[in-house]
Amino acid sequence: MIQAEAKNVNFYYGDFHALKNISMTFEPSTVTALIGPSGCGKSTFLRLFNRMNELIGNTKLEGSVTVDGKDIYARDVQVDEIRKRIGMVFQKPNPFPKSIYENVAYGLRVNGTNKKSVLDEVVENSLKKAALWEEVKDNLRKSAMALSGGQQQRLCIARALAVEPHLLLMDEPASALDPISTSKVEDLIFELKQQYTIIIVTHNLQQAGRISDYTGFFYLGSLIEHDKTQKMFLNPADERTQSYITGRFG
Amino acid sequence: MKRFRRILEKFIEGILLSSSTITSLTVILIILFLFREGLGLFNRSPLEHNFIIAVSKQNPVQDLSSDQLKAIFNQDITNWSKVGGVKDSIILFTINDITNYFSEEELGASLENLPQKLNEFIEANPGALMHVSEKYLPKKFNGHTIHVKNISVGDFLFGKQWYPTSEPIPSFGIWPMIIGTFLVTFGALLIALPLGLATALFLAEVADIRLRNLVKPLVELLAGIPSVVYGFFGLIVIVPLIQGLFKLDVGETVLAGSIVLGIMALPTIVTIAEDALRTTPLSLKEASLALGATRWQTLRKVTIPYAKSGISAAVILGIGRAIGETMAVLMVTGNASNVPHSFLVPARTLPATIAAELGEAPYGGLHFKALFALGIVLFLFTIIINLTVAYIRNREKK
Known part of the structure; x- marks a missing residue:
């Protein structure tokens, strides 16, 4: 079974050919790490799955991207409907300047769910899943801006989980965090894997090794190699992967 | 050589210091002058000197x-x-x-x-x-x-009659001007706010970059047109239009002033509100969109709340622009010193009164001082407005 798939994807920013003929599949309940040097296209590729690249004008996509067997770029698809089923966590924690509660409830509210009992339950469950509940349960009405960076990032994860996505996209979610917060987020990703399919972009190879089942190595807009993480790290097929993983460039 | 440079630097430092001193002193002196002349009206006999x-x-x-x-x-x-x-x-x-x-x-x-x-x-x-x-x-x-x-502050502020040259006892009641100023400003805001905020939203969120780069300088250009030109336009176009539309005896009305002022306040409101809207971080908008919010939900729930204080500042500065405007209002509101009871009657504003009458008021006389007292009232209004803006901006930083 396949949760998400990119097929022969080419992507352009204006004249710049950012993604070159990439095909990749993602199985349910797995973590796939996308690694590669800066500017290799891994973030662009990630953002294809919730059509975030559309926010920038003058881009062009060829090929198909499917989630749950549905082409998310099809003409009859409402982009906000797509995004409801796909959660995203960004590089820098970006909570709304609202209360902790309202941050988590945001996704439900914009979907028209305003019933307090439902919201209360979802907020609690999401914060529990994001391993933040114990720290904030007495201060749900406090501003999210008052949390630490690591707490903010877990809040953003809770916020993404609240809409019950099928697929969770993470764009270097721990890169702005201190080591302790990072390890908390990593533990969390490990937990979340049971229920969600996760694609994570990371610069941190150890992190990729620790948390992912599969790893894809991007280089200059191409997918060089995509395999089980263990194999990629111990016995890569491509010489460039080998060089990158052993730190010879990047 | 080294010594020469040190002396030069000291010299430049001195110039900078004295420039800023001159600037501050000038402002303080103007305010002192305003208050000295204006307060001279009070606690003295309303009779002519001697x-x-x-x-x-x-x-x-x-x-x-x-x-x-x-x-x-x-x-x-x-x-x-x-x-x-x-x-x-x-x-x-x-x-x-x-x-x-x-x-x-x-x-x-x-x-x-x-x-x-x-x-x-x-x-x-x-x-x-x-x-x-x-x-x-x-x-x-x-x-x-x-x-x-004696002439009291209460009589001055709340007196309904302004006959500054009447013999032997002049009347200095500025209540009609206060109400006139507020009514004209209020009307101007009623026109400028919806239009200006909608334009700001359009420029910040809807228009593509090329259109924005075309429209925004155009709106800002509005701010550079001399106010007498607006007044002229109002007198030639808007006043006859109102006269014809509402079948009035005179078209120089509060409404005419409001329309002209509304147009004049537009650039302030559009520019500042648009800048405020654009300060909303992209990451917040992305977070909202990624959660399945539509563009309008994002605008309503994230972008506008984030820019709230900037938008308020735009509104208040728009008021400030309208309240202090002189020439254009003088030309189109008819300048009758009656308390206006609707938008379709002539009215007179504080700054227009000063501009219209200062030339005729004998230097140092009661009328002259009364006009300066008007200036104080206007000054207090604008200072309240500026302090409010400062307060809102400050709160935003925290």
């Missing part, structure tokens, strides 16, 4: 208010019993009336007998009320002067 009101010694009346005096001079009050005196009719007497009572020979060639004749007159007419210059009074005057109530 003039007095005098009555016969037998007359028990000691005090008269400005209103009572005005009524007497308008001959609305003709008997002393109405103002607390005995039952006797009031005989009005100003220095111009002297020839009705005495011949020129009696007064003398250079009016040297005038003081004495005034004494004779007041003795002969116990019901007289004299309005004369102090210098004509005899040393041993047979009458006593009437104390006229």
Whole structure:
């Protein structure tokens, strides 16, 4: 079974050919790490799955991207409907300047769910899943801006989980965090894997090794190699992967 | 060489310091001047300098208010019993009336007998009320002067009559101007706010970058047009339009002022509100969109709340622009100093009054001081507006 798939994807920013003929599949309940040097296209590729690249004008996509067997770029698809089923966590924690509660409830509210009992339950469950509940349960009405960076990032994860996505996209979610917060987020990703399919972009190879089942190595807009993480790290097929993983460039 | 450079640096430092000192001092001096001249209006007699009101010694009346005096001079009050005196009719007497009572020979060639004749007159007419210059009074005057109530701040602010040159008692009530200013400003905001905020939203969130780069400089260009040009436009286009549309006798109305001011406040509101909207971080908008919010939900729930204080600042600065505007309003509102009761009557604003009348007011006179007092009121309004903006911006930073 396949949760998400990119097929022969080419992507352009204006004249710049950012993604070159990439095909990749993602199985349910797995973590796939996308690694590669800066500017290799891994973030662009990630953002294809919730059509975030559309926010920038003058881009062009060829090929198909499917989630749950549905082409998310099809003409009859409402982009906000797509995004409801796909959660995203960004590089820098970006909570709304609202209360902790309202941050988590945001996704439900914009979907028209305003019933307090439902919201209360979802907020609690999401914060529990994001391993933040114990720290904030007495201060749900406090501003999210008052949390630490690591707490903010877990809040953003809770916020993404609240809409019950099928697929969770993470764009270097721990890169702005201190080591302790990072390890908390990593533990969390490990937990979340049971229920969600996760694609994570990371610069941190150890992190990729620790948390992912599969790893894809991007280089200059191409997918060089995509395999089980263990194999990629111990016995890569491509010489460039080998060089990158052993730190010879990047 | 090194020493020369050090001296040069000290010199430049000195220039910078003195420039800023001059700037600050200028501002302070202007404010001091404004207050000194303006406050001179209060706690003094509303009579012209050196003039007095005098009555016969037998007359028990000691005090008269400005209103009572005005009524007497308008001959609305003709008997002393109405103002607390005995039952006797009031005989009005100003220095111009002297020839009705005495011949020129009696007064003398250079009016040297005038003081004495005034004494004779007041003795002969116990019901007289004299309005004369102090210098004509005899040393041993047979009458006593009437104390006229001083001009108070309350009368100034809430008085409904503005007759700054009326004789012998002028009226300095600026209530019509305060209401006029607020009504014109309020109307201007009613026009400029929806239009300006909608334009700002369009430019910040909807328009693509090329359109924005075309429209925004155009809107900002509006701010550079001299206000007299707006006034001219209002006078030629808007005033006749209103006159025809509402079948009025005159088109110079509050509404005309509001429309012209509304147009003038637009660039301020659009520019500042748009800047505020664009400060909303992309990451927040992305977070909202990624959660399945539509573009409008994102705008309503994330972008606008984030830019709230900037938008408020835009609104208040728009008010400030409207409240202090002079020339354009002067040209289109008709300048009647009545309290306006609708948008379709002429009105007069604080700054327009100053501009229109300062040229005619004798230097140092009561009218002159009254105009400066108007300036103080206007200054206080604008300072409140600026402090509010500063407060909102400050809160935003926290």
